[in-house]
Every structure is written in structure tokens, then in C-alpha cells.
Amino acid sequence: MLEQLNEAMEDIERHLGERTDAARLARIAVTSEYHFRRMFSALAGLPLSEYVRRRRLTVAGAEVLAGERTLLDIAVRYGYGSAEAFARAFRAMHGVGPGEARRTGAALQSQPRLSFRLTVEGSSSMRYRIVEKDAFRMVGRGTQVPLVHEGMNPAIVAFVRSIGRETLDRLAELSDQEPEGIVAAVDKLSAGREEGTEIDYFHGVLTHADAPEGMETRTVAGGSWAVFESSGAFPEAVQYLWRDIFTQWFPANPYRSRPGPELSWTKLSADGKEADAQVWIPVEHIPDALA
Template sequence: MIAELNRLVALVEDHLTDDLDLASVASPLGTTEYHLRRMFSSLAGMSLSEYVRRRRMTVAAAEVLGGDDLLGIAVRYGYGSTEAFGRAFRSVHGVSPGDIRRRGGPLRTQPQIRFRLTVEGITTVDARITDRPDFRLVGHVARVPLIHEGINPHIQAHIASLPIEEHARLKDLSSTEPAGLLQVSADVDSDYTEGSELTYLHGVAVTDATPVPDDLDTIEVPAGTWAVFRTGGDYPAALQSVWAATATEWFPSNPWRLRPGPSIVTVLDRSDDFSAATCELWLPVERA
């Protein structure tokens, strides 16, 4: 995976002034656009689209300082007007192209990324692979922003809005793995961008034969393979740590890649105040 990501970075450099067709790039690298985007964002700490924008504006700054026509520069980097180019330029450098020409700076440089695999073994990742037939996720859905660290207050508010007896009703409906009450994230931005919206479902997994009340939302999940990661400790810090370790340690070391589908967390055990918990993280995967 590290070699594929470095090849992607090299291709980005070759296509700074035109659109890179990531789907056509992923296939020769032996992976998928979905997995490539998710691994890039997890390891680089920024989405691929954000990295491309920063690199374009870094290189474009030299042309701005060189006195080239601003509209020509804007068009060369994929912007239809100097206004749109100016907004992108300001978002990276904090000043407009005109300010740069008058004062010569300040300029913020995005260096070209290089991925390296460091063998440290900091995090032990306990995982199992399981094949599951198709099933349904049923419960209560909300659209919430993606937050990488700490408790997501939007998810908290969604769960808190449900009557206490509703949790028991949902749990009684559970009829297949993953068992128990589930935290489901679906329709996640492929770049895994902080603040982007996702579909969150608080509910359970059921078989096709399970009758589902009309007042519940449903997510259909096709048959496929899942990697299941178990973690225990401070909640949600331990869970988020293992989530990160799947990208930095597990996927680069194993012949599996992410495939589109919901990610699922099931809480197996928890303290009374939910400050600690034992959880399983279910991720949809396929052989690389």
C-alpha cells in the first residue's frame, strides 16, 4: 500500500494542471479508488482533494510572483475565473494573489508527501475475518458531521433524543451478527474529510426474515467479507486509536482493502458512565 500511495503522489505532481482520473489510476496499482482515498486521508491527515489543492496553490504561487496573467494561471489550474482562483489561493496562503505580488509573501508551502512504513508495533491489532450473508441494519437515522477525535456531540444528541424504552425495543429486534445495539456510519465521504456529512444509524442488524416496524429506517447490506477489530479501554479514545491503527498498521500489512459499505461498531461491554468500553469495529473488506 505504501508503494501505491507514493505512486499516486507522483501522478498528482504530473497532473497538477489537469484533472487526475483516480479510477483509471487505481486499477493499474492493483487497488480501488475508494481504498486509495481512504488510506491516503488516514495516513496523510488530509483528504486527497485537499492535498491536490494545496500542491496546486504552492506551485501556482511561483507563477503569480512571476507576473503571469492571473486569468491564464487560473485557467491552467482548473479555475474558470480569477475570483475562484483567488478564493482557493487565499484558503491556502491566507492572502490574495494581488497581496503576494505587492509584498512577495507570506507563502505557505505544501511539500510533496512521501509515505514511509515504519515498523514499530506500537499498537497490537486483534482482528478476525468473517463472511456474512446479506442483512439489514434497522433503527433511527440522522445526518451528522464526521469528527475524527473525541465524542461526536451530534451523535450524542441523536441518541439522547430517543426514549429509553426505544433502546430496549431495538435490542429485542436484533437477530444476526453484528449483535446488540450498533453504531453505524454510512455514506461516508470517500476522502474521510473532517466535517463532511455522513449517515449515522443507531440500531441493530436483522435478517431478511425479521419483521421490521414501519417507523424504523433501514440500510440494506449486501453479502460480503468483514474485518472485525476488537478493542477495550477508555471510550471513545481506544476505539478511535484502533480505527487509526487499521490504516497505519493493519491494512499495509495484510492482503485486504476496504470496499464501499457501512462501518459498524458494536459495544460488547461498558462501564456505567460509558467512560470505558469493549467494542468491535466491523469494516467491509475484500482481498487486495
């Protein structure tokens, strides 16, 4: 799969002057557009659209300094509808307008080309299993919160506290299937998973029981789930597990993520500093992916 990802990076370079065709890139990488965007963001550390924008303006910046084309020609060459639009985008990245950069030879920012390769980071194994689940219901409460990659998410902490310990204990008693106990579910993440973007968050249990008064019910379609386990410092070990799933497990296995909520189950130690955790990711098998 690394070879296909690098072919997709080459395709980006060949079409920097055109609108990004994520569907074409996904076909090159032999995966779905949905999974390609999410995997790219996890591997590269920035969304696909932001990477392409920065690469486009990096190459355009070199042409601005070279002085061989007019600024309007460069703007059109790299997909901008006007010199003004190009100037705004140029200044946003480089901190200086293209005209001033050409006159003064100003120092510009550069986004290196990305390439993917196997490193010794994959020397540690990951525990996982594939589970087939029929459609199921989640009962609990939901909200929207900003996405936080590292550390505690204050919005989630405040939301869970607002539910109350007594209510959570009653909910836990309704749990009757895996993953058991109180589960956190996140859904409708942006393709790039940018920190600070709004996501759907649901706190509750998987159950066949009816929802108690004041609780919500959400139905989730059946399918395959990749289940990962981790133990360690909280919340770092759990957050690193999410990172490793997309940066290590997916590139090495014939699966891709599919739409649906991502579930996590966490059991804290008595002092709240350590945790055992499970993460459930909705996946689908890629036929002949390793052929």
C-alpha cells in the same frame, strides 16, 4: 503497497496542471478509487482534492514570486479558467492575492509533498478476523449527523437518547446474529471523511425478526467483513481503532474497503469510562496484492 502509493504521489506532481484523475491514481496504487480516496484521507489527514489543490497553489505561488511568467499564464498552467478564479483560490490559501504577492514578495503558505513510509507505529499488533456474512437486515432508527473525529458526537448522543432506554432494551432482545446487541452503523461518508460533513447513522440490531412498530428496516448486501477488537478509555480507544484500521491495517494487508455501512459495537463499563468494542468494515480481497 507503500511503493504504489508513492508512485501515485509522483503522478500527482506530474499532472498538477490537470484535473485530478482519482481513477488513474487508484490504478497506480492497485486499488479501487473508493478505497484510494478513503485511505488517502486517513493517511494524509486531509482529502485528496484538498491536497492536490494545496500542492497546485504551492507550486503556482513559487512561480508567482519568481516573476518569469504572467499571472494569466500561471493561472492557465495550473488549470484555472481565468485570472479571477486563480486569484480567489490563491488568496484563499495564501491570504494575499497573486498580484500583491508578486509586488511585495509576501510570505506564502506551502503544502509539502507527501510520501509514505513504514514507521515503528506498526510495532503494535491489531486483533482482527475476516467474516463472511450473507445479506442481513438491520432494525432500528436512522438519521443524519455531522461527522466528528474525536470526542463524543453530540448529535449522536441526542439521537440515541431520543429513542429511549425502554425501546433500546426491546430492540436488543431481537438481536440474533453477529455483531450481537445494539449496533451503530455509519454509511455514505464523503470520500475525504471531512469532519462536519453529513453521514447516515443507524442505531439498532441485526435480526431476522420483523421490525416493531415505529422502527425502520435496512437491508445490507452480503460479503466479507474485517472485524477489529479494542478495549480502553471511551470514546478515545474506539476512535483510535477506526484511525488505525485505515492508517495501519489496510496498507499492510491485501484488502480494500468496499461500499457498505461500517458497524461498531460497544460495551461500556459501569462508570462509562472504559469500553470493549468491535468495528466491522466491509472489505474485499485484492488478488495478488503482495505478489
